[in-house]
Amino acid sequence: MKIHEYQAKLLFQDYHIPIPRGNIAQTPEEARSVAETLGGDTFVVKAQILAGGRGQAGGVRIVHTPEEVAKTAQDLLGKTLITSQTSSSGEKIQTVLIEEGIKIQKEFYASILTDRSAEKNALMVSTEGGMDIEKIASTLPEKILIEHIHPATGILPFQKRKIASLLRLSKQETQEVGELFDALYLLFTELDASLVEINPLVLTKKASFLALDAKITFDDNALYRHQELLSFRDIQSLDESERIAREAGLSYIPLDGNVGCMVNGAGLAMATMDIIKYYGGNPANFLDIGGGARVETIAKGIQILVSDPKIKAILINIFGGIVRCDRVALGIIEALKSVDVHIPLVIRLKGTNSKEAASLLEKSSLSFILADTLSEAAKKAVAAAKT
Amino acid sequence: MSIILDESSRIVVQGITGKEGQFHTTQMVEYGTKVVAGVTPGKEGQKVKGIPVFNSVQKAIENEGANVSILFVPPPYAADGIMESAAAGVAWIICITEGIPIQDLIKVKAFLKDTHSKLIGPNSPGVISPGKSKAGIMPGYIHKEGTIGIMSRSGTLTYEAVDQIVEEGYGQSTAIGIGGDPIIGTSYKELLDYFEKDNQTEAVFMIGEIGGNAEEEAALWAKKHFSKPLVAFIAGQTAPPAKRMGHAGAIISNGKGKASDKIKCLQEAGICVVNNPAIMGKTLHEVLNQRR
Numbered sequence: 292m293k294i295h296e297y298q299a300k301l302l303f304q305d306y307h308i309p310i311p312r313g314n315i316a317q318t319p320e321e322a323r324s325v326a327e328t329l330g331g332d333t334f335v336v337k338a339q340i341l342a343g344g345r346g347q348a349g350g351v352r353i354v355h356t357p358e359e360v361a362k363t364a365q366d367l368l369g370k371t372l373i374t375s376q377t378s379s380s381g382e383k384i385q386t387v388l389i390e391e392g393i394k395i396q397k398e399f400y401a402s403i404l405t406d407r408s409a410e411k412n413a414l415m416v417s418t419e420g421g422m423d424i425e426k427i428a429s430t431l432p433e434k435i436l437i438e439h440i441h442p443a444t445g446i447l448p449f450q451k452r453k454i455a456s457l458l459r460l461s462k463q464e465t466q467e468v469g470e471l472f473d474a475l476y477l478l479f480t481e482l483d484a485s486l487v488e489i490n491p492l493v494l495t496k497k498a499s500f501l502a503l504d505a506k507i508t509f510d511d512n513a514l515y516r517h518q519e520l521l522s523f524r525d526i527q528s529l530d531e532s533e534r535i536a537r538e539a540g541l542s543y544i545p546l547d548g549n550v551g552c553m554v555n556g557a558g559l560a561m562a563t564m565d566i567i568k569y570y571g572g573n574p575a576n577f578l579d580i581g582g583g584a585r586v587e588t589i590a591k592g593i594q595i596l597v598s599d600p601k602i603k604a605i606l607i608n609i610f611g612g613i614v615r616c617d618r619v620a621l622g623i624i625e626a627l628k629s630v631d632v633h634i635p636l637v638i639r640l641k642g643t644n645s646k647e648a649a650s651l652l653e654k655s656s657l658s659f660i661l662a663d664t665l666s667e668a669a670k671k672a673v674a675a676a677k678t
Numbered sequence: 679m680s681i682i683l684d685e686s687s688r689i690v691v692q693g694i695t696g697k698e699g700q701f702h703t704t705q706m707v708e709y710g711t712k713v714v715a716g717v718t719p720g721k722e723g724q725k726v727k728g729i730p731v732f733n734s735v736q737k738a739i740e741n742e743g744a745n746v747s748i749l750f751v752p753p754p755y756a757a758d759g760i761m762e763s764a765a766a767g768v769a770w771i772i773c774i775t776e777g778i779p780i781q782d783l784i785k786v787k788a789f790l791k792d793t794h795s796k797l798i799g800p801n802s803p804g805v806i807s808p809g810k811s812k813a814g815i816m817p818g819y820i821h822k823e824g825t826i827g828i829m830s831r832s833g834t835l836t837y838e839a840v841d842q843i844v845e846e847g848y849g850q851s852t853a854i855g856i857g858g859d860p861i862i863g864t865s866y867k868e869l870l871d872y873f874e875k876d877n878q879t880e881a882v883f884m885i886g887e888i889g890g891n892a893e894e895e896a897a898l899w900a901k902k903h904f905s906k907p908l909v910a911f912i913a914g915q916t917a918p919p920a921k922r923m924g925h926a927g928a929i930i931s932n933g934k935g936k937a938s939d940k941i942k943c944l945q946e947a948g949i950c951v952v953n954n955p956a957i958m959g960k961t962l963h964e965v966l967n968q969r970r
Contacts, residue, residue: 512926515754577924
């Protein structure tokens with residue numbers, strides 16, 4: 292789960308990680324009043340969306356009066372921001388964050404993340420703050436320090452000295468940055484984050500560290516033990532189908548093609564998308580109804596697919612293992628009673644009791660195309676989508 | 679000989695009194711697996727399908743000689759269950775549970791280093807050595823005893839591959855679901871080492887998918903150390919970046935873990951990569967035919 296910058300900064304505050312003074316606004320008037328309360332002669336207005344790359348897309352602006360803050364907020368709120376990290380349709384700006392301007396001495400990059408290949412958490416720092424870290428990694432690898440963190444020890448003093456050495460910090464600054472990383476790591480582990488990123492982390496002209504930006508991604512598997520974080524979830528950014536899928540516990544990802552597919556199991560679902568493409572079609576989605584292929588989830592899955600106007604044919608591919616195909620067939624027949632399917636439906640049920648399943652389907656008055664092998668199913672679905 | 683499981687495997691089911699645990703215990707026993715004990719804290723003295731339930735894995739080992747554990751324990755308690763099994767000295771721990779927090783798995787991995795136990799999963803369909811023993815949730819009857827080793831990050835796609843391979847007339851030595859999570863116990867690379875040393879295994883079929891670099895690591899290792907035919911399929915060629923494709927570990931992040939990069943790396947290591955999932959069995963057959 293991703294959260295907004297302002298939400299991440301609220302959590303930073305809880306963990307005593309210094310951030311600039313500021314507040315959020317959802318109207319130009321609110322924005323003006325935030326700026327007036329802040330005072331000073333420089334303000335930063337930041338669009339709150341769940342993707343990065345905001346600066347280059349015009350989502351972060353520096354202005355000098357409360358009037359300009361209001362005008363900028365007016366300009367941004369309700370607009371759709373398309374960045375290098377959003378989808379092509381972009382993300383709608385519903386909130387802006389207004390902060391005091393900061394006089395910067397140096398800019399750094401700092402993050403803690405889970406390194407899946409090392410099977411450990413790692414901290415990452417760079418002298419090149421404010422830039423895309425992927426770019427730095429490929430062009431200036433010597434400017435990045437990556438240190439793996441042992442779960443039993445946390446960040447060790449020698450690792451903090453390495454950070455200080457790379458960033459060329461004074462003794463006082465070394466102490467401060469060490470405390471900041473301890474706080475970041477505490478937040479990371481206590482809240483089950485998979486990424487906490489500060490880009491840039493700045494050293495101000497007053498010689499103190501400040502998290503100018505904040506990005507946190509949480510491990511979805513651990514949300515059960517962090518009920519307090521659920522209020523951060525931005526359901527408004529999901530569309531109707533994604534909401535239905537989430538509520539039904541289905542794994543659903545819409546794509547741009549026209550062949551809808553519904554499959555039990557993530558690997559087989561990906562392979563089904565791949566084979567649709569292999570035979571010249573374009574998959575419209577990823578939809579995994581779970582290995583067990585329960586009847587209720589089948590109905591929800593069909594409902595999601597038929598409500599997508601792009602989809603011209605549907606391929607249902609179920610490998611019945613412990614779950615018997617005849618049960619799945621009954622589920623499909625039951626589901627089709629409540630959902631009106633006006634596009635070709637190709638069904639492939641393989642595995643336990645697949646013959647019984649085929650005869651059940653044939654006896655029903657429903658219209659669909661049966662397939663036996665994976666290639667036959669894919670070819671038929673691709674052909675059906677073209678007619 | 680098969681790997682991980684054989685006729686002598688004595689299974690303890692952690693979470694045996696739960697719905698999933700009970701159901702799959704019955705299935706495993708029907709397949710012929712020696713399920714000798716169950717563990718559910720606080721339920722010692724009960725029986726499930728005639729199998730004694732203990733409060734701890736330690737007691738299951740002492741009383742019934744269990745040497746392999748399988749977990750059907752809910753995510754909040756699964757990491758603890760794995761570490762309990764490892765501390766008690768079980769040789770193989772097979773974790774079916776999906777949805778364990780990743781920070782828990784980091785601790786589990788560090789903990790396992792000080793033990794002799796090996797972990798399969800989590801988020802795995804389990805392990806089967808056909809004709810000998812099944813510790814998992816896969817349909818036993820689609821498998822056939824034979825010479826092909828199978829290792830995969832998914833469930834139903836593995837069944838599809840098994841089905842195609844059996845159709846071509848081959849059975850399996852051992853089929854392993856290594857788990858769909860980003861951090862798992864035993865990797866493809868480690869399993870290849872077991873398959874290399876196993877005299878029943880003639881060839882290995884690897885089913886990979888997007889995310890991470892486990893397939894690449896296996897390929898680089900195989901190039902130097904694996905002498906048997908290795909055929910692979912990588913799922914997710916059409917998967918978009920930055921989206922989790924069902925499995926927590928199936929995600930292309932920051933341009934890393936793409937199917938096309940994996941396929942390229944495998945091919946450069948001399949591994950035959952199937953580009954159409956409908957011909958996984960057929961391609962394996964062709965590779966084996968060429969060798970003969």
